[in-house]
Amino acid sequence: MKLAVIGGDGTGPEVVAEALKSLEALSKRFDFELAYDELDYNGTRYLQTQQLLSDDELEALKTYDAILLGAIGHTDVKPGILEKDILLKMRFGLDQYINLRPIKLYDSVDSPLKHANSATLDYVVVRENTGGLYTGVGSFEAKGTGDEVAIQQMIYTRQQVERCIRFAFDYALSRHQNDVWRGLSEADKEAGYVAQLTLCGKTNVLTYVFDLWERVFEEVAKDYPTVKTNYVHVDAVCIYMVDDPGRFDVIVTSNMFGDIITDLGAITQGGLGVAPGANINPEGVSMFEPIGGTAPDFTGKNQINPMAAIGAVQLLLSHLGYLDAASCLENAIKVVIKKMDSQLAAKMGFSTTEIGDLVVQEIMT
């Protein structure tokens, strides 16, 4: 396994170091070779050299099996620069058109949802990752004047929508290879359904873009007769994510809505400290990251929870087909998470590095 490791800024390098510790332990236990290059594509390098992510560097990333990323963002750099020309450049340039974000509550993790448990909070958001409002297309007119107009366009091609929706259907099926989604009614099960896919949109207002999404969703659904489908507006999705998350199995949505609802989802699963995500190009190089940011207030304090980065390694392993190592790591995460439940490792009496050590210990026993 050959990885590109981009620690990034803030607490990124700290959490990635713990993630690498568990990966190294797994490579010993499951006997696979692990090699990685640590790359300094981050805000600090930008401040020193004005370099972001060059086209050559982007090309070179294509030679790895996968990318492990910490977080990118720097308090001394204006918001938007590093995001656009490092993080989004990787997502777009490597055509990682899926952002997969599992929302899963592990036992004993403290959720702000008082009724949620590991049986009722377990779904996955498939966020489209290359289009929509993220394309950066827009303009100012009469900038700075009283008549100013700012335009930001939500752009989707049918191809972008279709490949994302197909991925979501396939993913819903693969998630239930050995079981049937527990939210289905008896009648649904008898009808032969095994999984559910929800389209999250805003067809009542965004009448062009989500009209396209809905039409493509309905067309593609015909190829997946065992997946039950439904449509929910994004605002209602937010209500259900809090009030009744057990109704969701897999949700597919646009880039911007996916960004927003997965932060909400992360908080319900115990916070950004435990929430990982995968930027997937099914035919190319994928990138795995904690969904949280650089947490500047905690940088260098050995206090940040590395569990989301360790969870990103689990997603990486299952994506690359190292299934035994992935399930070993998931068990280790479950055991260690039982001993802590907060975004801040230190609050529970553990440091960042101690949590990494506990996971390694669990892997090796």
Ligand code: IPM
């Ligand atoms: C995320 C982040 C990014 C996004 C930012 C940093 C550009 O919030 O990964 O969710 O909006 O996609």
Ligand code: MN
């Ligand atoms: Mn986000």
